[in-house]
Amino acid sequence: MAKFVKTGKKTTKALNTSSLPDIVFMILFFFMAVTTMRETDVMVTVRIPDATEGKVLEKKSLASFIYIGEPLEALQALYGTEPKIQLNDTFKDIDDIQDFIAQEREQLNEADKTKMLVVLKIDRDTRMGVVTDVKQALRRASALKIMYANTNVDRIVLQ
Amino acid sequence: MADIAFLLLIFFLAATTMDSDTGLMRQLPAIPDPNVPQDINKINDRNILEVKVNKDNLLLVEGQLTEFSQLREIAHDFILNANDEPNMPEKEIINIPYFGDVPVTKAVISLQNDIGTKYGVYIAVQNELIAARAELRDELSRREFGMPYERLDEDRKSAIDDYIKVPISEAEPKRIGE
Numbered sequence: 001m002a003k004f005v006k007t008g009k010k011t012t013k014a015l016n017t018s019s020l021p022d023i024v025f026m027i028l029f030f031f032m033a034v035t036t037m038r039e040t041d042v043m044v045t046v047r048i049p050d051a052t053e054g055k056v057l058e059k060k061s062l063a064s065f066i067y068i069g070e071p072l073e074a075l076q077a078l079y080g081t082e083p084k085i086q087l088n089d090t091f092k093d094i095d096d097i098q099d100f101i102a103q104e105r106e107q108l109n110e111a112d113k114t115k116m117l118v119v120l121k122i123d124r125d126t127r128m129g130v131v132t133d134v135k136q137a138l139r140r141a142s143a144l145k146i147m148y149a150n151t152n153v154d155r156i157v158l159q
Numbered sequence: 160m161a162d163i164a165f166l167l168l169i170f171f172l173a174a175t176t177m178d179s180d181t182g183l184m185r186q187l188p189a190i191p192d193p194n195v196p197q198d199i200n201k202i203n204d205r206n207i208l209e210v211k212v213n214k215d216n217l218l219l220v221e222g223q224l225t226e227f228s229q230l231r232e233i234a235h236d237f238i239l240n241a242n243d244e245p246n247m248p249e250k251e252i253i254n255i256p257y258f259g260d261v262p263v264t265k266a267v268i269s270l271q272n273d274i275g276t277k278y279g280v281y282i283a284v285q286n287e288l289i290a291a292r293a294e295l296r297d298e299l300s301r302r303e304f305g306m307p308y309e310r311l312d313e314d315r316k317s318a319i320d321d322y323i324k325v326p327i328s329e330a331e332p333k334r335i336g337e
Contacts, residue, residue, distance in 0.1 A: 017161070024164035028171060035175035049279040051286040053293060054181035063180075119180060124279030128272045131281075135329075139190050147182035148282055156283050158216075158227055 036060055042121075044069035044086050049124040050157070051150040062117050063147075064104040066097070068130060069123030083126045085134065094133045101141035121149045183285060188328070206248045208237045208268045212284055214275030230284065234291035238266045238325050257318045258303070268327045285327070292325050299323060 046069040057063060067086040071079040084091045087100045105113055118138060122131060138146060210230070211219040218225045220233055240247035250262035268288050272281050293308070296319050300308040304315060311319070 021160040021164050024161055024168055028164055028168040031168065031171045031175065035171065035177050038174055038176045049282040051183060051282055053183060053286050053289045055184055057180040057182065060180070119182060122278050124277065124282070126278040127274065128276040128278060128281055129274035131278055132272075132274060135187060139187050142189065144187040144189060145184075146187060147180075147184050148285070149180055149182040150282060150286075152181050156286065158280060158283055 040065065040067075040086075040089055042067055042086065043075060043089075043091070044071055044084055044123070046121050046123050047125075048121055048149045048151055050153040051148075052153060052156060054150045054152045057117075057119065057147065059115075059117075062108065062112055062115050063119045064101070064116070064143075065119050065121060066100075066134065067121045068126055068134065083123065083130055085130070094137050097134060097137040098141040101138065101143045105143075115145070116143060117145045117147055118143050119147045119149050183282065183289060185285075185329075202267055203249065203265070205246055206265045206267055208234060208266065209271070210268065210284065210288065211271045212273065212276045212280060214273040216277055216280040218284065227283065227287070230287045231291045231294075234268065234288050235294060237268075238264055238292065238295055238323065240264060240266075253321075255318055255321050257315060258322060261322060263322060264325065266325050268325060270327060270329050288327050292323060292327070295323050296320070 044067050046067055068083055070076070070081050071084050071091070079091060085094070085097075086092070087096060092100065101118070105116055108116060120131075120134070135146075138144070209219075209221055213219070218227055218230065220230065225233065237247060240250070243250070248264050248266035250264050252260050253263045254260050255263070270285060270288065297308045299322060300306065300311060300315075300319055303319075304311060308316065308319065
């Protein structure tokens, strides 16, 4: 009978995990600092256009978002493929924009009300008709500061 | 301890987004008050650069069919009017801090689109116009202050903005060629 002799130590030392919480907390704080809360689920396809001159939105708390584009594929059976306007979490009409702006403005404190900014996230293939209607509605709601969201690129290629 | 931290970490990963938004900042004109008489001082024709985009996304600059790639240069030359040509924008002597009495161009860019224009094209055109203006501001800044416009302080920036104002107006859309 052969003998099985254990030669040498096979067991490795357990990894010292006492610093693991520190590391994880570090990553946690990093994410807390650089990210912002996800506020709405976008229900339309928005491929925002390219531009070279875009400026970074600095105060996200002052911004309200309007999305315009075709409804997502899963929603197309219900809403069709025509571009839709999304305010917060629902599809709305042009006439609802005024109420939406009033409501968003109400949420800002007194000093920030004049600095309110409306960010338009619009699909690049949308026709200008609906965009202009939205712009006119914003003028009527006297939300005059707007930002056309875009992706910054080095060179624009028109297709 | 680590478990709790992981839990929080995963929560933040799921509930937050990292993307920062970039975009073109614009100021819409206020709705004119019907009770206030309108300013009937029409802007002189030579001061307006008329840019039109039709429903087929073709570009008309001052009545001429133009390639998109030329737009920036045309706008640049129009605002600058280096040789003081009579069909290009006039200049007016205005006192501006840091510069003194300088000839300030009265140029205005008017952008008109059709309701059938693609939004992507509209933004691209607007971007070119903003870029032409930004280029001129940057050139001026480098010449006068020896550094790019982006690195100037607020006072100097606003002085340059006054020097090269060039509002880009968005006229109400027309149904061109429908």
